[in-house]
Amino acid sequence: MHLIWIFCVYVIILFVIGIYCILATLNLVRMLIGIEVLMKAVTLLIIVAGYASGRTSLSQSLVITLIVAETVLIAVAMGIVLSIYRHTKSLETGSLTRSKG
Amino acid sequence: MAVIDELILFMLAASALWTVMTRSLLRSAIGLALTSVMLAILMFRLNNPFAAVFELSVCAGLISALFFCIITITEPMTPEKVREEGGARFERFRYLPVIVLIVGIVLRILTVKIDVKLPALEEIVDVRHFLWGHRQLDLIGQIIILLCGVFGIVILLKEIRKKGG
Numbered sequence: 001m002h003l004i005w006i007f008c009v010y011v012i013i014l015f016v017i018g019i020y021c022i023l024a025t026l027n028l029v030r031m032l033i034g035i036e037v038l039m040k041a042v043t044l045l046i047i048v049a050g051y052a053s054g055r056t057s058l059s060q061s062l063v064i065t066l067i068v069a070e071t072v073l074i075a076v077a078m079g080i081v082l083s084i085y086r087h088t089k090s091l092e093t094g095s096l097t098r099s100k101g
Numbered sequence: 102m103a104v105i106d107e108l109i110l111f112m113l114a115a116s117a118l119w120t121v122m123t124r125s126l127l128r129s130a131i132g133l134a135l136t137s138v139m140l141a142i143l144m145f146r147l148n149n150p151f152a153a154v155f156e157l158s159v160c161a162g163l164i165s166a167l168f169f170c171i172i173t174i175t176e177p178m179t180p181e182k183v184r185e186e187g188g189a190r191f192e193r194f195r196y197l198p199v200i201v202l203i204v205g206i207v208l209r210i211l212t213v214k215i216d217v218k219l220p221a222l223e224e225i226v227d228v229r230h231f232l233w234g235h236r237q238l239d240l241i242g243q244i245i246i247l248l249c250g251v252f253g254i255v256i257l258l259k260e261i262r263k264k265g266g
């Protein structure tokens with residue numbers, strides 16, 4: 001079997017797991033965990049692309065940028081989740097339908 | 102591709118599945134850290150040591166600590182409530198292992214030969230020289246993202262303090 005394709009299979013599997021988690025869960029923290037799993041799939045794809053094309057320095061610099069963006073995204077999202085929890089005393093997505101705006 | 106690589110890939114997918122399927126949020130966070138560790142090992146094996154160090158320290162360390170903090174602050178459900186809600190959760194997530202299994206089997210049977218010809222680029226082995234010499238815009242982007250993050254968190258904390266006081 002072609003080497004890159006084996007990695008691509010696992011990238012797609014991680015992507016399916018992340019998307020399913022975001023769609024099926026009703027908990028905001030678990031939704032963030034789903035986004036993290038999606039990010040892992042993207043990271044793996046960049047690493048495999050860099051390895052296959054022989055440009056590991058480019059892939060590493062892209063992954064470092066991605067990790068910085070991921071960390072900031074999660075930190076800000078957690079701040080928003082905390083703010084929602086202080087307002088509604090719940091982490092369920094259903095509680096958001098009662099918000100103004 | 103060595104057998105160990107495929108084993109690590111399998112463990113990566115299995116830990117991601119466990120992260121999503123497990124009932125407790127704390128176990129989910131631990132599973133996420135485990136997924137990051139597997140990815141970091143894979144990065145080391147695919148000649149990406151700098152990215153692996155970042156993945157291990159930031160994703161498996163810092164982000165997991167952030168998740169533990171938020172789970173502790175938001176008072177997770179009691180074990181009794183988790184057991185009560187478990188049935189409904191199982192209803193929603195019962196299709197996931199089946200979907201993953203079907204997707205995995207179908208994709209393994211459908212072997213697509215990816216033979217992409219990318220434009221040639223001079224290979225600079227050291228990532229530090231590459232990042233500082235060729236990707237300065239990325240660094241500027243990273244600084245802007247970090248500042249945006251800090252600004253967002255400061256505004257959120259200010260709002261929370263206003264509501265509290």
